[in-house]
């Protein structure tokens with residue numbers, strides 16, 4: 001039986017940015033139900049029972065995160081992470097620009113569940129269209145009584161503020177985001193304390209991704225068992241995969257978690273161009289180690305992808321075919337990470353910059369024999385030694401390609417030439 005989309009249903013056919021259209025599709029009924037029939041703790045329990053894991057990258061169980069907030073009378077905040085800057089990820093943008101009320105409903109439900117006094121949407125600065133769409137949808141939701149004071153006569157108050165970032169990848173990391181939201185530099189800090197205990201303005205704060213929050217109205221409306229019935233036991237629910245690279249039909253595909261990589265690439269994204277083969281796949285955006293053609297049967301869920309040696313991350317599947325120079329791909333990503341490091345930690349600041357310089361040299365055919373050993377030693381010096389996981393992530397793809405594609409690095413260094421040019425002209 002074909003999978004019925006949940007989060008993207010109606011996108012491309014209906015104008016779901018219009019409150020009337022969203023309501024005609026059953027929109028805001030979950031919120032009405034929750035405010036009428038459910039205590040805040042019931043909503044937390046439903047989300048916990050659903051098994052929903054965060055869609056922002058780490059896959060942390062949402063209900064568990066919500067239940068960590070200390071019950072000490074301090075004000076609580078909810079922050080929606082809409083920074084979406086991971087290379088290859090463009091699913092949150094789709095939900096923001098085409099389904100804003102689903103997100104707003106999810107935010108109000110989550111805020112009700114954790115009894116937040118105020119919610120923020122931290123929006124990637126470049127998403128100007130998303131900003132306009134959200135502002136319009138918020139105005140409609142306020143007028144209709146879904147946001148603001150005494151929501152639907154329940155006594156629950158919630159204002160939602162949209163805050164635009166200024167184009168820094170590191171502001172997607174939750175502590176960097178919170179610092180930026182408070183007007184500080186977008187610099188991560190050590191955890192613990194986690195935002196649940198000391199977040200925005202030092203208060204208990206839940207940070208959740210756009211896609212995570214967009215799942216919540218459906219869980220409340222259709223129940224946790226329904227959500228659990230989709231996908232594998234340990235990573236249930238629908239998932240939007242952003243597919244890019246050398247496929248015939250790049251785009252967002254909503255499928256059950258656990259869909260095999262081959263099915264996503266060949267059945268949904270139209271496969272590769274004629275005569276081409278899969279060389280490498282980054283299953284979780286630019287931060288994820290490469291999988292190879294030997295991994296095409298891997299189910300795309302958090303645990304299976306981790307077992308295969310990579311990470312699902314945000315579900316941004318980047319496909320590289322056999323015309324790709326792996327050294328060049330690693331160089332392109334390395335330049336991105338060198339530019340985006342916030343610079344607080346020496347291993348990250350210096351390491352990302354050296355990796356980019358060495359890869360640039362190798363790619364240009366001027367590599368030195370000792371470069372490979374230096375590159376192999378760098379990840380060990382950069383991973384697990386810094387304030388945030390950016391440094392580890394920056395060398396994920398490089399490390400995996402030094403294992404799977406060492407011959408390409410050697411060819412560049414020894415012959416000063418790229419093997420792939422020979423593949424292309426064959």
Ligand SMILES: Cc1cc2nc3c(=O)[nH]c(=O)nc-3n(C[C@H](O)[C@H](O)[C@H](O)COP(=O)(O)O)c2cc1C
Nearest residue numbers: 054055056057081083084085172173174208209212
């Ligand atoms: C370098 C870095 C960048 C990140 N960028 C994003 C991002 O753009 N969007 C996002 O939702 N989470 C991002 N995260 C993850 C957040 O720190 C956080 O875990 C997430 O927003 C929690 O939401 P979730 O539990 O719903 O997934 C990033 C993490 C790191 C280390």
Ligand code: SF4
Nearest residue numbers: 342344345348386388
């Ligand atoms: S690891 Fe890199 S990005 Fe993260 S805090 Fe340190 S310097 Fe900044």
